[in-house]
Amino acid sequence: MVINGERVPFSGEKNILSVVRKAGIDLPTLCYYSELSVYGSCRMCMVEDQRGNIITACSTPPKNGMEIKTNTPRLKKYRKNILRLYLASHNRECTTCPRNTTCKLQDLAIRFGIEEIKFDKTDKAWKDEYKIDNSSPSITRDPNKCIQCGDCVRMCNETQNVGAIDFALRGYELKVCPAFDMPLAETECVNCGQCAAVCPTGAVTIKNDVPSVWKAIYDDKKRVVAQIAPAVRVALGEEFGISKGENVMPLIVAAMRKIGFDEIYDTSFSADLTVIEETNEFLGKLESGAKLPLFTSCCPAWVSYVEEKHPELMPQVSTCKSPQQMFGSVIKAYAKDKYQDDEKETIVVSVMPCTAKKAEAGRAEFVTEGSKDVDIVLTTKGLADMIYESGIVFKELEPEALDMPFGMYSGAGLIFGVTGGVTEAVIRKVIKDKSHASINNVKFCGARGMEGIKEFDLPLEDGETVLKIAVVSGLGNAEQLIRKMEAGEAFYHFIEVMACPGGCIGGAGQPFGLRNTKRLRAESIYASDKQTQLRHADENPVIPDLYNTLLKDRTHELLHVHYHK
Ligand code: HC0
Ligand code: SF4
Numbered sequence: 293m294v295i296n297g298e299r300v301p302f303s304g305e306k307n308i309l310s311v312v313r314k315a316g317i318d319l320p321t322l323c324y325y326s327e328l329s330v331y332g333s334c335r336m337c338m339v340e341d342q343r344g345n346i347i348t349a350c351s352t353p354p355k356n357g358m359e360i361k362t363n364t365p366r367l368k369k370y371r372k373n374i375l376r377l378y379l380a381s382h383n384r385e386c387t388t389c390p391r392n393t394t395c396k397l398q399d400l401a402i403r404f405g406i407e408e409i410k411f412d413k414t415d416k417a418w419k420d421e422y423k424i425d426n427s428s429p430s431i432t433r434d435p436n437k438c439i440q441c442g443d444c445v446r447m448c449n450e451t452q453n454v455g456a457i458d459f460a461l462r463g464y465e466l467k468v469c470p471a472f473d474m475p476l477a478e479t480e481c482v483n484c485g486q487c488a489a490v491c492p493t494g495a496v497t498i499k500n501d502v503p504s505v506w507k508a509i510y511d512d513k514k515r516v517v518a519q520i521a522p523a524v525r526v527a528l529g530e531e532f533g534i535s536k537g538e539n540v541m542p543l544i545v546a547a548m549r550k551i552g553f554d555e556i557y558d559t560s561f562s563a564d565l566t567v568i569e570e571t572n573e574f575l576g577k578l579e580s581g582a583k584l585p586l587f588t589s590c591c592p593a594w595v596s597y598v599e600e601k602h603p604e605l606m607p608q609v610s611t612c613k614s615p616q617q618m619f620g621s622v623i624k625a626y627a628k629d630k631y632q633d634d635e636k637e638t639i640v641v642s643v644m645p646c647t648a649k650k651a652e653a654g655r656a657e658f659v660t661e662g663s664k665d666v667d668i669v670l671t672t673k674g675l676a677d678m679i680y681e682s683g684i685v686f687k688e689l690e691p692e693a694l695d696m697p698f699g700m701y702s703g704a705g706l707i708f709g710v711t712g713g714v715t716e717a718v719i720r721k722v723i724k725d726k727s728h729a730s731i732n733n734v735k736f737c738g739a740r741g742m743e744g745i746k747e748f749d750l751p752l753e754d755g756e757t758v759l760k761i762a763v764v765s766g767l768g769n770a771e772q773l774i775r776k777m778e779a780g781e782a783f784y785h786f787i788e789v790m791a792c793p794g795g796c797i798g799g800a801g802q803p804f805g806l807r808n809t810k811r812l813r814a815e816s817i818y819a820s821d822k823q824t825q826l827r828h829a830d831e832n833p834v835i836p837d838l839y840n841t842l843l844k845d846r847t848h849e850l851l852h853v854h855y856h857k
Contacts, residue, residue, distance in 0.1 A: 309337050321350060334441055341358065376411055430648060452482070456479040519620075519640065522709030531676040541558075547684050573586065612853075646801055676803065712788065
């Protein structure tokens with residue numbers, strides 16, 4: 293096809309938009325995500341064809357010989373007017389908006405030089421028309437900033453199969469909200485935050501727990517202990533101009549020490565504990581003939597999904613606490629022993645790529661001896677905000693190492709951050725041949741890759757057993773698999789589910805809006821795994837000692853959970 297007079301070849305692109313972008317032109321969009329269905333509501337991607345017709349590039353397939361222009365005076369005028377209309381009914385208090393500088397609407401207003409809003413409503417109308425919904429532990433909805441692109445609705449319905457939010461009313465009154473405009477916390481929302489990850493403006497944002505962390509750090513009576521999730525290290529650098537996917541863990545540690553955290557550890561440590569506990573649970577079930585599959589339990593959005601939509605499957609969800617919660621209960625028990633004579637209270641802060649972890653930490657099941665296992669959950673973006681606020685020049689920090697003993701981890705714990713990682717870590721434990729070559733070869737089993745559903749057979753070394761395994765990311769994909777099993781069309785022994793497409797690396801708490809980053813983040817985690825001396829969870833030297841001491845009589849209490857929703 294011909295774009296702005298230049299011939300551009302295409303093959304397989306599903307719409308004109310992809311061809312135009314391939315040609316190096318960043319056609320503006322507010323409602324288009326390649327992973328979601330095409331909605332075509334924002335009209336920003338309009339192009340003009342050879343007959344002067346205006347068409348939306350996102351919803352029109354490319355055709356041989358087609359000639360289009362992307363930047364005519366007419367298109368410019370229309371785009372500007374659309375932006376003015378959006379802005380006229382939009383709360384424009386940008387400086388205090390959590391999406392200030394990462395808002396697509398703000399970005400386009402700057403790009404198209406919008407200096408005055410012709411169709412403005414009264415100042416009062418755009419400020420207070422709708423109530424802000426702060427009920428959820430993970431996300432905030434501010435309908436005054438909604439541009440009705442429907443991205444959140446399609447994400448929640450199509451990708452996640454939750455359906456907690458939808459369009460209500462018609463015409464001028466149209467709005468996005470839960471059924472009967474209920475508070476989000478009272479709906480089936482599983483706190484995955486993926487609605488916020490695709491929202492182009494500040495209409496759906498992630499709860500900000502930064503002030504509580506500062507308060508704890510400034511309090512002399514508190515010892516602030518941090519755990520950092522596997523996926524954070526390959527995403528935080530993007531915020532500070534470091535190449536996408538680079539593992540910046542040593543810089544994160546240096547920054548957190550400067551901020552004032554007392555001890556800094558790695559959630560990959562407790563992921564190793566999860567591997568051990570979950571593998572034992574799985575092999576126990578396999579041997580006893582208990583009902584399978586065993587579903588993984590480390591993704592709290594997935595656990596909530598089962599509770600809401602498939603309570604009958606709860607007995608098949610692993611009883612292992614997630615690594616975040618295992619870490620919390622272990623470190624609090626450890627600190628109680630270690631600091632017996634000191635009056636400081638231990639506060640556990642986790643840094644997570646995930647918004648559902650905020651809800652998980654607040655669950656009643658995760659309170660041990662009257663104290664929450666995890667006190668505060670920061671997102672990756674939240675930690676970046678603290679670094680900015682402290683004036684730390686991230687790129688220029690000298691790398692530092694994690695604290696011991698809980699800074700020790702194996703590559704198996706580290707790869708939890710990518711879809712398929714938990715499964716691969718369990719397989720590394722299940723196989724008897726633990727040679728370097730054998731562990732390396734596990735990567736070919738079928739667990740790796742960004743596909744939403746991966747299914748494969750794993751022949752065990754006994755020459756008899758063949759395990760049927762599935763790895764799923766995205767809750768809609770999990771639903772597909774459950775329906776297949778219910779219909780008797782499939783059987784599995786073990787299923788890993790992560791709610792976010794791609795696993796935790798694609799969590800909603802990661803930095804915003806950078807395209808094609810998931811693959812790079814995944815590659816970086818696998819590269820770091822390959823460079824660790826310890827490749828499977830049993831090699832973690834801190835763990836045997838822990839089982840002989842702290843966990844001796846308390847393994848079940850500290851590492852397992854029985855959800856009672
Ligand atoms: Fe994940 Fe986790 S791997 S859920 O994706 O299992 O958030 O990174 O911390 O808990 O370890 C998130 C990431 C974690 C937990 C771990 C697991
Ligand atoms: Fe839906 Fe997830 Fe958003 Fe809740 S957090 S409304 S489940 S997309």
